[in-house]
Amino acid sequence: MPGINFQKLRDEISMERVLELLSFQGTRRQGNQWYGYCPLHESEPKHRTAFSVNLAMHCYYCHKCKSCGDQFTLWAQATRTPIRQATINLCYQLRQDVPWIRR
Numbered sequence: 001m002p003g004i005n006f007q008k009l010r011d012e013i014s015m016e017r018v019l020e021l022l023s024f025q026g027t028r029r030q031g032n033q034w035y036g037y038c039p040l041h042e043s044e045p046k047h048r049t050a051f052s053v054n055l056a057m058h059c060y061y062c063h064k065c066k067s068c069g070d071q072f073t074l075w076a077q078a079t080r081t082p083i084r085q086a087t088i089n090l091c092y093q094l095r096q097d098v099p100w101i102r103r
């Protein structure tokens, strides 16, 4: 099975795009650093900034469920699909070619 070039894909499918697909509602923004409710679980109103994401660094972290990673990890967690399959599904959904690593 060929691998997926995540590095290339990270530039093509931004964290912002994935957040948009997950209907993420940011509650606070400081430049590239966004905060809001975690899209991975039900949050109480007091958890309005539990989820933080850095668009420039392509990473997120939830202080509540401790989930962290890049946009593909987030998508995999949100869709409860293994990362590889989740990423392929994401590419199809966005009509994006999967950047396979050919050996």
Ligand SMILES: [Zn+2]
Pocket: 038, 039, 040, 041, 051, 062, 063, 064, 065, 066, 067
């Ligand atoms: Zn969370």
